[in-house]
Amino acid sequence: MPLLHRLAAAFGGLVLCVPLWAADIDARSYGYPLSNPFEATIATTPPNLRPALPADADIEQADYQIKLRPEREFEVPENFWPVTKLRYRLAQQKGQAPLIFIIPGTGGHYANSTSEYLKKLFYGAGYHVVQLSSPSSYDFMTAASRFATPGFTSDDADDLYRVMHAVRAQHPKLAISAFHLTGYSLGALQAAFVSHLDETRRGFNFKRVLLLNPPVNLYTSISNLDRLVQTRVEGIDDTTTFYELMLGKLTRYFQRKGHIDLNDAMLYDFQQSKEQLSDEQMAMLIGAVFRFAAADIAFTSDLINRRGLITPVGIPIGEGTSLTPFFKRALQCDFDCYITEQLIPMWRARYNGGSLNQLINQVSLYALEDYLRNSSKVAVMHNADDVILGRGDLGFLRRTLGERLTVYPHGGHLGNLNYRVNSDAMLEFFRG
Template sequence: MPLVHRLAALLCGITLGGPLLAADIDAQSYGYPLTNPFEATIATTPPELQPKLPADADIDQQDYRVKLRPEREFELPDNFWPVTKMGYSLAEQKGEAPLIFIIAGTGMPYNSSTAEYLKKLFYGAGYHVVQLSSPTSYDFMSAASRYATPGLTGEDADDLYRAMQAVRAQHPHLKVSAFHLTGYSLGALQAAFVSQLDETRRSFNFKRVLLLNPPVNLYTSTSNLDRLVQTQVEGINSTTTFYEMVLAKLTRYFQAKGYVDLNDAMLFDFQRSKEQLSDEQMAMLIGAVFRFSAADIAFTSDLINRRGLITPARYPINDSTSLTPFFKRALQCNFDCYITEQLIPMWRARHDGGSITQMVDQISLYAIEDYLKNSSKIAVMHNADDLILGPGDLGFLRKTLGDRLTVYPFGGHCGNLNYRVNSDAMLEFFRG
């Protein structure tokens, strides 16, 4: 008997005195239909399970441009004319309302589909919404980034903060009751750093900050993404490349269907047809998308900083110059190559040496562990099967955030953001 008592006392002690536990959403009651993380990442949520959103025509919105780095107009080659000013989008409510900033994910512009979705969601709930491009995107790097070498999260957050201040200054008559901040994927990591910066600069005093599927260790995430194009894919041989294989599948699918119709529901139908892609093929597809981002980053950063790794320094470029040779060179560079050839050398030069481990510690969530632990305005939503996480990352989040972390059982990387259960939870967080 005494043993039972002791056991009971121990159990009580564990449950009551221990740290607050993260909210784990149970797989059965969650109801998200795509249990394959690759499918979820590519196709996101079936249309019938998405939340109701306002139509574009019902949103009072406009794209704006603001000049943040006037020197770029003269430094950049002629064919960069569209990206000498930073573009962003503002959706305005009538009268006073809280304002939410949305930071896009890796390589994504402010008007990427996920950012547009979040805009509609928050606008529908009564917020002014400002969408910002990712510091890793071509337009932000050219128009708003001081060093144009994204990846050092602290510096990227600083660039973002200046951009946000410029946005606020461009709309002095906008009535704002409170500022909120969110970001998805890499944008979520940056949002956390922006929030920390705001504690000292105090331009916004963010009331609530929500991180959606952030990388925990940035190097783990980029290595995972680099690895996706290393899958052994069936159907590729000396005469058929990966794209030809995928396009052949699409062609057969449409021929069987009788007509070409590209829409949201098509992807789900395609994955249920006999032409469906295997996990390896989907991984390769996702990896390829990120490789294009990596190529854009490597090329743009090299060109703006005149490093001469991809484009020879002082190579004359105008509207009619073919960039294909440089595209070919940049395509050979994955994230690891960009980090090794451009990011680390710059970081070393500016911080008097240091190892890659030190840099990774500085640019990942580890760097702001104490801030995350003590700042009750920050919450994280993540998925147990997210492709950008590594072993131990969820453990770190659990330990650091406690009950401010929600872990969903499925969704891959950002696939369930537009699932009704998730969107309700997001709105609830900002409302509370």
């Protein structure tokens, strides 16, 4: 019975390859218009392809603050006064509803545009939404982080978990039917660790956890980002810096257009114009944004822990003191420098850490491989052309998550998050 054999083999093959069957969306039926990952990352989705969202006026929301580390007020200079309490945003539904926590990416503020977008999306679908700042952000590091040295993911997750509890305690009357969790970019990696922590502490019993474009190997991601400012950009010379080049393009673009009109649609129009940016220029732009985040982290972590690498220990700083000299120093420090100079020494001192490879294994998704493989509530959405990934990272996700991984063909880093197909998939995941 060769036919039966063959059928059996085929069936067996199907069963065996189930864990590998991540949902791969093919480019044609996906229909995302930007096939250039850098354009997608910067401009995100064209406005007419975005989902319908509730207006700000229709959202019942407010910013709250919690004092989590009362000692910080006395430890940090007086010009840190705005961040001695942790602020967050809560949008609440009228009656009982499930609640979603949103964790943003590197250096992300609770009210940054991506987090606001996700809030509107989930709020419109009937969830309470809590927007938190990233553990790698200036305000979270100062107001909520125990060691103020972000990057050791399990510590960051622990800090986040405490914050979530404090948020929950601040709204005892809020009727919550279930807890969900999501995060994007670095926040997605942290969300995975928070979910793992929740399995033992059982404070929330998250029902579903969605990781949007997480780094797989944290070191690959930060190396990629550090490298982006090393691209060879045409048009830079002794008299023209990169920013002058960009602003020159912008000026000429508006002059040709006749008036200044900054809006979402402008970015597409700009890329169609004569001033269009090359891939190298866009890469540099993205890299620069992350370098600023790195500078903020390096400065804040150094200051709070009194390491004296950027700010001399004991130097008086008041509200009128210029921070520019420290900014200039912090700017020279990229993610790699921050890890080498601050994170690794802290990790070695506190956790008896060893080599860089050991650190990478502890802070990346590798540390949660077994958990991710067996926990059916966790899903990942990623893009095949995401700039924070390296070779083999998608393979790891495929092996580990199987069908709980969705890979979109385009979108760069987070560019397709506000594409209607993606937003539908996200809502469907939490509904399901």
